[in-house]
Amino acid sequence: MLEVKSYVVLPLEEVVIFPHTLLRLDFMQNKVERDVEDAMARGEQVLIVGYRKEADESAGQVDTGKLALVGTICRVKQIMRLPGGQKQVVLEGQQRGLVQAYQPNGEEALRAQATEQADPDVQEEKSTLLMERITERLRQLIRVNQKYPASLLREAGMMQTPGLFADFLATHLQFSFQEKQVMLADLSVEQRLLDLNVFVEKVIQRHELENYIQTQTQTVMAKSQREYFLREQMKVIQKELGEAEEKQAEKERMSAMLEAIQGISADNKDKLGKEINRLEKMPASTPEAAVLRQYLDTVFQLPWDIVTDDVLDINAAEVVLNEDHYALEKPKERILEYLAVRQLSNSLKGPIICLVGPPGTGKTSLAKSVARALNRKFIRISLGGVRDEAEIRGHRRTYVASMPGRIIQGIRQVGVRNPVFLLDEVDKTSSDYRGDPASALLEVLDSEQNNTFSDHYLEIPFDLSQVLFITTANNAREIPRPLLDRMELIELSSYTEEEKFEIAKRHLIPKQLQENGLREDQLQFADKTVVRMISAYTREAGVRQLERQIGKICRKRARQILSGEESKLNLTANKLEKFLGTAVYSHTAAEKQDQIGVATGMVWTEMGGEILPIEVSILEGKGDLILTGKLGEVMRESARIALSYVRSKGEAYGLMPEFYKEKDIHIHAPEGSVPKEGPSAGVTLVTALVSAYTKYPVRRDVAMTGEITLRGNILPIGGLKEKLLAAYRAGIYEAVIPEENRKDMEELPESIQRKMTIHYAENYEQALGYLIPELERRIKQMRREKKED
Secondary structure (H helix, E strand, O other): OOOEEEEEEEEEOOOOOOOOOOEEEEEHHHHHHHHHHHHHHHHHHHEEEOOOOOOOOOOOOHHHHHHOEEEEEEEEEEEEEOHHOOOEEEEEEEEEEEEEEEEOOOOOOEEEEEEOOOOOOOOOHHHHHHHHHHHHHHHHHHHHHHHHOOOOHHHHHHHOOOHHHHHHHHOOOOOOHHHHHHHHHOOHHHHHHHHHHHHHHHHHHHHHHHHHHHHHHHHOOOOOOOOHHHHHHHHHHHHHOOHHHHHHHHHHHHEEEEHOOOOEEEHHHHHHHHHHHHHOOOOOHHHHHHHHHHHHHHHHHHHOOOOOOOOHHHHHHHHHHHHHOOHHHHHHHHHHHHHHHHHHHOOOOOOEEEEEEEOOOHHHHOOOOOOOOOOOEEEEEEEOOOOOOOHHOOOOOOOOOOOHHHHHHHHHOOOOOOOOEEEEEEHHHEEEEEOOOHHHHHHHHOOHHHHEEEEOOOOOOOOOOEEEEEEEEEHOOOOOOHHHOOOEEEEEEOOHHHHHHHHHHHEEEEEEEHHHOOOOOOOEEEEHHHHHHHHHHHOOOOHHEEEHHOOOOOOOOHHHHHHHOOOOOOHHHHHHHHOOOOOOOOOOOOOOEEEEOOOOOOOOOOOOOEEEEEEEEEOOOOOOOOEOOEEHHHHHHHHHHHHHHHOOOOOHHHHHOOOOOOEEEEEEOOOOOOOOOOOOOOOOOOHHHHHHHOOEEOOOOOOOOEEOOOOOOOOOOOOOHHHHOOOOOOOOOOOEEEHHHHHHHHOOOOOHHHHHHEEEOOOOOHHHHHHOOHHHHHHHHHHHHHHHH
């Protein structure tokens, strides 16, 4: 019976030592060093046992349940001291040791009860055949693999016994820890030789596979391109050995993100899952993989199920709108109605708001106020000059530079799916060979369709139904009709000078003082100064230019203070030129006296209203009509209509038959560099022509507007408020307008209505007495004389 002895155990991580071999071991722990020195001092042997350490195990702690039951009994041959205070021990394997039981002793050395296991007798014929077989395979391995020297075969042949032969090769061949442990645990020499034969075959096959990978890689890539060579080599390795850890981690990350999204249908999730699987199979360096990875990242960055809670307090919203904007009563009232319906119905479906008005009237800031009132995030994109449909719908995913449209980009940027989304300058879009952006907006702004908005880049629908879209435009007539049909227009008309004054005092001056670092006592604006600034230094429907002038004054004042000038300043109108220079603008004023052939019309532009004198001269000629002043096609037609009407009324006005045949007519609109278009100058043209032919002057203190027909009917026009405000600024307090525009007088401020006298006319005969009173009296006199005859 074998003798059981107690041995000090040295557990070594993934280390196997065989009998009759040496092992050099650097001391890594003080406790191990002490145990070895004690064993050497007592002349005891130690038991070396290999184990595989788990990732979560602490250093120095070994679970005896994971230790092998077969180790190597070794003699401590030598302990060497190295430079730097380190020590190295040389161990010599003696015999295999079969562990009966491990005996942990707390802080003392780990010990084990084990028996020595000598190699049993073998069948000489069988072992000889196995050794010859292994020797032949070893010879082949040395021939094909230069890692193993030829001396290895010679040294192996010197081993006299089969056990020693097997242990020698197991020590020197590149076997894994598990393979070496198997051979150490083989107490049967024949079994050990069989395992050795199998392991040698595996080494040969592994080397052949490496050669195959190397050969395949070299046939694909040029040897000079090292980086690409290594990449292709990795392809073959991944193909033969399986999936890469990085790709697996990326797949798991994307799959987890996809699973967490609640706003995507099951079908679309399946589609994205297939794209993730396809990305996993692609080489990471290919352009297609980069495009697909960017696409998936874009999809996962979208707020599919992230929304902000609305604050649906109509009173609080009204306070916010009034704080941010003065006047604009009708737009604010309509917005509050919109929000009230949203609060009661808990639904956002309905027409899209379109704020229409001249520049600087507060369209963009009004949209920001709506977002603040609702406690929603705000995003703005400008559509001015957009020509490509892909700007709205995105690009197809067919090239590296593809990207989603600006709608989806805005949603991704703001991070929620229910922001207030401002589409600025919607009337400035245009179309060319790349498509029509306005047509692409039809789906975006249709509440019945945008819950499944399809971006070309995403290729899966995104719900835009919770987005509050607000659009802005300067001219509603420039918006394509189908798009205009999906929006509800809210007009922001020009500010009156009184409104500009209040806006400057309440908002612009405090804002500019703060932005330029000034206190209220350092710069004060007198009321007359603000009025002078509005009339002489700005010419606009809004207040943007007025704010720039105030900012200019603040900057000059800041420089004065730093230069040591007076610390306090009350800016009066007399001092204004010192800061802003000579007055820049003077609105077109009324004529100083009644003139023949000159009538004062009113026009609307995107910058607001203006008065427009129309001049007519009668010249000797052949009846030609000359039109100057950069008139548009519609206005030219109005001039021809006016001339035809006057010719039809020649007898009633006391003109000679065929009065027009020997006279040329020259019609001119001053400020010839400014384009003029529209039919509303018809009444003005008729009045100037009648005055020029009859030689009766037109009243200078009456402005007029209206489209004329061949029968003299006066048709309604647009922009009435801006036109009347222009006349008021010019000092004209009486006007003739179409009867059908009577209802539009509600838009005019009451202060202006009280100061102006408005005449309504359905046809030109009704208007003539207000415009050319002397001719009206002459016509009545001719009618009386005709009756008397």
